[in-house]
Amino acid sequence: MSVIDESLTAPDHVAARLPALCRRALGGSGRVRGLARLTGGATKATWRLEAEGAQGWQALILQQSVEPARAAGDPKSALPRVIGADDAALMQAAAAAGVPVPPLRAVLAPADGLGGGFLVGLVPGEASGRKIVHAPEFAAAREGLAGQCGEIVGRIQQVDLAAPELAFLETCDPRQTLDSYGAVYAYCAHPHPAIALGLKWAYAHLPPARPHVLVHGDYRNGNLLVDASGVTAVLDWELAHKGDPMEDLGWLCVKSWRYGGAEPVGGFGSRAALFAGYERMAGQPADPEAVRFWEVFGHVRWAIMCMMKGESHATPHGGERSLEAFAIGRRTEEPLFDLIQDLIETGPGS
């Protein structure tokens, strides 16, 4: 079992180490105030803080992450996991392509004593998918959001995969992706007929091969910062890889990311608007059949991710035993229910 070294994320330790990091990143006194932990997991901790740099006080986000030391034979190793300096390099490449991302201030170094990760500027915006879908203050933003999300996918796909600083990116084509998640499912040793059905459907509907592009890998409502004008940042690049151009578009449509909204794209927009935005920026039309493949498989994928989170503690290589992990484990049936409703409504043959 691999968990983040708790001492690296202990509040006192982080508070003690931050001033030196902030001086290195921002100049100035490096004084820190308002340190608050936003989220914590087994392999990740996110903090909000303000630091006094050469340009005065500024709001920052500290992301700490660790490389999970996965034993040979643990199929979770087959899933992409981009962290630390690689994550920072990827966000910079995306920024250069016009993708809104948080501005990088520093990549954590061993001497910082905080593990892997990075320090970025705090970007204004709301991350709660539910608020983005329902709150009145985002009504104007929602009008253009699906189109903007399509444009951003088009920009992500303009990132040059041959750039040497992105050599760490792994390739996950559709079949490899099914194989990887299928292996994680098998490893959980919990036969679940709805997952078996979903995988069977997916192998029978693999999209045609297309030239690979940069895929964000977790492009959905909940990983976007949104203000009244629209998307201010795309977050959580950990699952990025080289793969099918339609993958991010389909994942964004999975019902689990609609937060009770009636519209298919993130709960806030139409597929037509998403596809139009994509075509404007990508210079090629979306393939609705392939997008549908990723949406339908997305139910299965999210179910397997939930299962892995909730049940990996019981597998030979172990896993997280926490309130959050177990609560996510019990969400496995949500996307599977949506999958079955989808197949009943549209017919599994289509």
Add this chain to the structure above:
Amino acid sequence: MPDSRPEGADLVAVVRAWLEDAVLPGLEGEPRFQCRVAMSLLSMVERELQLKPAADGAERQRLQDLTGGAGDLSALNRRLCAQIESGAVAVDDPRLLRHLDAALRDALAINNPRWLPPAAPPHSE
């Protein structure tokens, strides 16, 4: 086992109520979020104690009819998975879809009832 009282569901309910009334108001930030997750897990256990026996019985019956097999739920589900994977049961078999729909509705009634669409109004003659 002995017929001990209060029953398990009542023990879980009283812990959950204590978290809500005595603990939660004093918490903020991440601990408050964790406390809410804990309360939600306890609610899940309450619903499971109440609903699981009937749901398991119905699922076992459906699985026996669908797979032609016997055994406990776990064995029957393994059998159905193998039949799906081999193609012996087609992914568009309406009986399979009806069974999974029922099983997933029962699971969500325990794990997250709010995920289910609102019940259709009863048919009036």
